Amino acid sequence: MQRLNLEEIGRLAGVSRSTVSRVVNGETNVSEDAKKRVQAVIDETGYRPHAAARSLASNRTGVIGLVIPSAAATLFDDPYFGRLILGATSASNSIETTLALFLFEEEADQDSLTAKIVGSGLVDGVIVTAAEIGESITDHLRRARLPFVVVGRPDDSQTAFSVDADNRSGAHMAAAHLHQLGRTRPALIAPPSNTTAGIDRRSGFLEGLAEAGLDIGDRTAEGNWTEASGQTAMESLLPHQPDSVFAGSDRMAVGAMRAIREAGLACPRDIAVVSFDGLIPADQTSPRLTSVAQPVAEVGRQAVMLLKAVIDNPAMAPQRIVLPPTLLVRESCGTEATSP
Amino acid sequence: MQRLNLEEIGRLAGVSRSTVSRVVNGETNVSEDAKKRVQAVIDETGYRPHAAARSLASNRTGVIGLVIPSAAATLFDDPYFGRLILGATSASNSIETTLALFLFEEEADQDSLTAKIVGSGLVDGVIVTAAEIGESITDHLRRARLPFVVVGRPDDSQTAFSVDADNRSGAHMAAAHLHQLGRTRPALIAPPSNTTAGIDRRSGFLEGLAEAGLDIGDRTAEGNWTEASGQTAMESLLPHQPDSVFAGSDRMAVGAMRAIREAGLACPRDIAVVSFDGLIPADQTSPRLTSVAQPVAEVGRQAVMLLKAVIDNPAMAPQRIVLPPTLLVRESCGTEATSP
DNA sequence: TTGAAAGCGCTAACAA
DNA sequence: TTGTTAGCGCTTTCAA
Numbered sequence: 001m002q003r004l005n006l007e008e009i010g011r012l013a014g015v016s017r018s019t020v021s022r023v024v025n026g027e028t029n030v031s032e033d034a035k036k037r038v039q040a041v042i043d044e045t046g047y048r049p050h051a052a053a054r055s056l057a058s059n060r061t062g063v064i065g066l067v068i069p070s071a072a073a074t075l076f077d078d079p080y081f082g083r084l085i086l087g088a089t090s091a092s093n094s095i096e097t098t099l100a101l102f103l104f105e106e107e108a109d110q111d112s113l114t115a116k117i118v119g120s121g122l123v124d125g126v127i128v129t130a131a132e133i134g135e136s137i138t139d140h141l142r143r144a145r146l147p148f149v150v151v152g153r154p155d156d157s158q159t160a161f162s163v164d165a166d167n168r169s170g171a172h173m174a175a176a177h178l179h180q181l182g183r184t185r186p187a188l189i190a191p192p193s194n195t196t197a198g199i200d201r202r203s204g205f206l207e208g209l210a211e212a213g214l215d216i217g218d219r220t221a222e223g224n225w226t227e228a229s230g231q232t233a234m235e236s237l238l239p240h241q242p243d244s245v246f247a248g249s250d251r252m253a254v255g256a257m258r259a260i261r262e263a264g265l266a267c268p269r270d271i272a273v274v275s276f277d278g279l280i281p282a283d284q285t286s287p288r289l290t291s292v293a294q295p296v297a298e299v300g301r302q303a304v305m306l307l308k309a310v311i312d313n314p315a316m317a318p319q320r321i322v323l324p325p326t327l328l329v330r331e332s333c334g335t336e337a338t339s340p
Numbered sequence: 341m342q343r344l345n346l347e348e349i350g351r352l353a354g355v356s357r358s359t360v361s362r363v364v365n366g367e368t369n370v371s372e373d374a375k376k377r378v379q380a381v382i383d384e385t386g387y388r389p390h391a392a393a394r395s396l397a398s399n400r401t402g403v404i405g406l407v408i409p410s411a412a413a414t415l416f417d418d419p420y421f422g423r424l425i426l427g428a429t430s431a432s433n434s435i436e437t438t439l440a441l442f443l444f445e446e447e448a449d450q451d452s453l454t455a456k457i458v459g460s461g462l463v464d465g466v467i468v469t470a471a472e473i474g475e476s477i478t479d480h481l482r483r484a485r486l487p488f489v490v491v492g493r494p495d496d497s498q499t500a501f502s503v504d505a506d507n508r509s510g511a512h513m514a515a516a517h518l519h520q521l522g523r524t525r526p527a528l529i530a531p532p533s534n535t536t537a538g539i540d541r542r543s544g545f546l547e548g549l550a551e552a553g554l555d556i557g558d559r560t561a562e563g564n565w566t567e568a569s570g571q572t573a574m575e576s577l578l579p580h581q582p583d584s585v586f587a588g589s590d591r592m593a594v595g596a597m598r599a600i601r602e603a604g605l606a607c608p609r610d611i612a613v614v615s616f617d618g619l620i621p622a623d624q625t626s627p628r629l630t631s632v633a634q635p636v637a638e639v640g641r642q643a644v645m646l647l648k649a650v651i652d653n654p655a656m657a658p659q660r661i662v663l664p665p666t667l668l669v670r671e672s673c674g675t676e677a678t679s680p
Numbered sequence: 681t682t683g684a685a686a687g688c689g690c691t692a693a694c695a696a
Numbered sequence: 697t698t699g700t701t702a703g704c705g706c707t708t709t710c711a712a
């Protein structure tokens with residue numbers, strides 16, 4: 001079984017390899033007749049262009065990288081990255097490019113992997129998930145002139161391409177929801193303030209509160225995304241007698257609900273809970289969690305599409321795509337306004 | 341900024357491009373002196389070989405594929421694939437190869453994606469997760485003579501390379517554990533019988549029971565991996581008054597525990613629960629779930645290593661690697677034997 | 681609209 | 697131990 005090549009297809013179709021190449025690449029300057037003959041031979045033989053040869057000649061690999069930094073071990077405990085990968089893969093498939101995954105496990109990996117990514121010409125561009133503020137990867141990429149798109153909010157949204165969920169407005173919605181239901185003593189379990197998502201969710205929530213004429217007082221604590229931290233935070237909040245709480249992530253909300261239960265209080269009666277993410281299956285909590293759902297897969301999809309655009313047109317002006325979250329109203333906030 | 345190539349490095353080091361190539365590829369027939377000079381230039385310039393050119397000349401891409409079939413949307417709700425990807429990526433990084441991800445979302449994708457994978461010469465080999473019995477992907481791969489390793493138990497373990505957790509012995513351990521704790525009326529929530537993992541876990545459990553002189557009676561039901569199915573199964577089991585249950589997956593166990601709780605029974609007092617997977621965080625259930633943990637990341641790692649071996653030595657004899665699970669004893673079975 | 685020909689950066693067989 | 701040379705399969709001018 002030997003590999004078919006352009007020359008061979010050309011021979012079978014009675015044209016030169018150049019013409020076959022033109023047909024394969026959908027160029028227009030080919031006669032209908034030639035095109036038809038060539039296509040027939042291709043279909044018949046199942047010919048597929050050789051990726052490496054193509055890359056070498058065209059300087060395009062048809063591969064994009066998805067870079068996920070930081071200790072990934074914990075990352076997969078929540079469905080976020082799975083969803084992101086899913087969306088990105090789906091979009092990649094739809095545009096005939098393949099997705100390569102790069103996980104940084106340790107700090108040490110970062111430099112060597114980055115060098116490998118930019119140096120080998122293996123990818124046409126990369127998508128970088130900006131987990132924490134102050135990444136150096138993007139610097140490397142910029143220096144190497146390798147097209148890249150950031151998922152999240154980059155430090156310099158002026159010069160970078162990025163796709164993000166609208167954390168700010170999502171958190172704002174959560175505040176409005178609590179207010180609508182008549183809650184007057186909201187608390188906040190904020191996500192880490194060393195992440196842009198954390199910063200945006202916190203400020204969006206406070207903004208929403210202010211708009212509703214509500215005050216957070218000292219009913220605020222910070223968690224680190226985990227369930228345990230949500231529980232601890234809620235425990236520290238209980239003495240301040242909140243009647244509702246916004247947890248900056250589903251997992252922290254789960255912890256918070258446990259704290260509420262263990263304190264002998266009821267959710268939503270005593271304390272309404274709303275969270276951010278919308279990633280955990282509805283029936284995994286009781287009562288089912290009301291949450292601001294961010295469109296994670298769609299973020300992945302759009303990131304791929306944006307990256308493709310940048311690759312195809314390197315002169316493109318920086319662009320930031322912000323995708324709206326949706327409020328999933330379930331039972332953890334109740335559905336009727338509490339009487340004041 | 342123009343790309344450095346072998347010729348250029350050779351010029352700077354005063355040798356031919358062949359010698360540089362030899363140094364880069366760690367061949368031994370190079371004089372110490374030449375090697376040193378070349379290496380110095382490489383370090384200085386940050387030269388990296390061009391992946392595509394290398395592939396074209398050597399017929400090796402340095403890329404392996406990880407193929408995850410079936411509707412992936414639901415797959416990421418449990419941490420299994422995340423862990424697998426993690427292990428595979430980590431191993432790939434350690435052997436200087438990169439991992440490309442191929443997800444089949446729909447049946448339709450399967451053929452076109454498979455054709456793309458085998459036809460384009462994009463990968464040196466692939467790892468296939470065999471979710472369900474009767475895959476046709478492996479047939480394609482075999483026909484194309486593309487090296488592949490199956491994660492799970494392939495239909496024909498005689499002729500294929502595979503890596504798997506020892507589902508059978510793991511389930512066996514679960515049975516022994518229940519017996520040791522003095523439980524005499526065990527029930528089984530079996531995983532789907534159209535998966536090899538499901539078959540193995542069921543038979544391993546029954547075998548363990550038999551060995552302990554216990555009988556399952558009609559205390560058996562089948563789930564479909566989901567929490568909801570575990571709950572339904574447990575509900576159907578309750579009338580048969582089991583004093584313990586083995587759930588074939590963590591998620592089904594969570595559902596089962598909910599059914600137990602909602603029936604007004606206590607776990608572990610009335611019914612001990614042991615599950616398989618060990619994937620969900622311990623404190624996510626109450627009581628914390630006793631589970632047979634399968635080494636998922638390690639399976640991914642070993643699959644990569646085995647694939648590399650096959651790629652490097654195509655004549656290798658088929659090999660199956662089975663990794664032992666470990667019993668995570670927590671509280672859902674109690675820790676002391678119940679009095680008979 | 682077509683074909684001829686050069687060359688992408690590398691490996692590997694061969695010769696020296 | 698080293699260098700020379702011939703491709704790998706494709707894209708892409710350029711000329712016809």
